[in-house]
Amino acid sequence: MPRVSEEALEKALKQLAEHAGDSKHRSNWMSTFLAACRVQAARYPNTISGVDRAVDDLFVLLPHNPTHGRINPFVRSGSGKWLKIADSGRSTVWNTGTRRGKQTVLFVDNHFKNGLLPNALSVLLESLGRVKLPGRDALAVFLARNHDWKSEPEKEELHEVAADVIGLAVQDFMRITSASSFIQPFLGEPEWTPDLLASSDLGPALFASEEADQGKNPDLFHGQETERASTSRSGIRLESRPQEDEQQSDGKSESLAWTEDICHHTLRDVHIETLAAQVLRRLDSEYIVLPDPERLVRRCVTALLVGNLVLQGPPGTGKTTLARFLADAFEVDLIQTTATSEWSPYQVVGGFRPSGDGKLTQTHGVVTAAAVDCAITVRQDLAEDLSPAEDVEGSSAGFQATWLFIDEFNRADIDKAIGSLFTVLSSSDPRHLAKTPIDLWFEPQENRKKLWLPSRFRIIAAMNDLDTSFVNQMSQGLTRRFQFVTVGVPDERPSENAPITRELRHALAAAQEWLAKTYGSVLVVPPLNVVDQEFGGVLARLQAVIDGVRHPDQGAGWPVGTAQVLDVLRVVLLRWVSDHKDDVVAMMDDAVADRLVPQMAGVGDEAEFFTQLFERLQFRIAAEALRHLVDPHRVP
16 A cells, blocks of 8 residues: 655755745654654653654654664754764654653653653743744644545545554644645555655755865764764663773874763762652563562662672563663663673773784773763763753763663673672762772873763662572672562462453563564554453463463472563464464464573472373473473473
8 A cells, every 4th residue: 555655745845944934943843752652652652762662753754874874854954954873762853852852841740751741832832922833734644644644635634644653633633733824635546655765855964965065073062972883772771882892093192081070970869769660660661570560679779779780580580671661760771791701801891902913902991991981971961951941952862871781790700700890889979989989000101091980970789699600609709799689470379250461461562563573564463452351362372371380389380481471472472373273272382492492401209290291281292392391302
């Protein structure tokens, strides 16, 4: 089915650019309001990652152009027309709705995280004053550009679809737009595509050449640093930038003495209940079930306000997801790394490594690199607080700090690897940090040999306390430098009135949502209520597996994580949607055997009980898989 034509979209973009003309700051109002509406309509969280997703939905027209793929449709030209994709929501809309930008008045308590005011639309119109509103048909074409139409839509149909994208009633969509003329048809050949738009006279090449003529670096002008382009849409950077990057070009000889001033600034928000409420909302929206979640999250928030945190527990209980949500609530960037048995002070603090010319060059370890990143982020955040409100939109700030997330913490001999940081990590008190800089002995320049750790810097670590075969013990000295919070499996048990627990229902909803988002374009994925009806019986069997394995009649049980349950349901749902002819019980049997049983390595005397449980539920393949796991030499 056709989408709007290339001609219609180009015509719409030209008309929308008349709304703010050459004023980037005037365009902030409509961009911020639309993105906030999209967050609500799509049920994204009111966080940096949620804003990034909303901005991607609305304004990313060239997804394969990371440096100039996000459009500001409300300005005519110049360096503010095409922006970078990575972190675009954070560095534009989030800042205008959280800091000192005028657009904070659109939100409850002047902050994006609290959502739009009930009368935000009226506030928007009052703030815009006599500025010409975006053309109604033009904005509708822009917002509904990816809708598949069966035939040429009437204007009313177009307006309805566009209003739905941002979650507005049609009458409210009419209020934020003007009745500018727009000649139909909306459909036609060729349909709009990113490639056609990129090669048109509206594409970023024209504006990039304008920037070059003006002698401007577009990335710097937009206030979006190139080294952060690797940030994932989930909010966790999968890898930190190359560890020596901060020493390249002009930064190679930059002194680190300025970090001494940065170390005195503490975290901005210390309201435990407010921060915990944000995390709990995220957990609920992402179908994550934790044991006693309110108390657990408050403990984590409190730990991070005091210092560093270790999340311990069996695999699949949501430790990494919880770390990400905590970082979002604190408005910090999160760098992720994984500890290995090879870790030493070199991997953690830094040292020398061979270079291409046969010489040795200095390099920062994961903690040092993250600490430098954090200091830079804090410096930018403080500069943002001092800058005029009109400059907020182009800022690269938004995060108040950068934190480090270390997965598989106890896979390394962490006492040996992190031992030289024991003193500095003993407290996040600014007075302590001012007296205990990290010794970068390998730096050749005296003004780079000391790095003051920011008071806002934190380490969140996750460790599997179930699999003891490949882990190292930690000393009391190390454990005193972290607060340990156990993230266990949900404590809810099925009952006669509720035979299927909230955890399992949430896992089914998450699996259905995953399938729809991942393969919805090639598979017909039924809605959740249909899936729930079809899976009623087999879901009860999976519930019996979960409860029986966690709480057997004999032995200690095995803590099956929610993520492992979700893995099973994803496999079953995918097979069921692909081929309804298969027996759903057999599908579940295969999924338990392939996804759940391999996680039970190391199970003890309970193995025989679990095997009998599987056989009783007619999971013959799973029972055989467990027998093989316990005794791989056994012949069936």
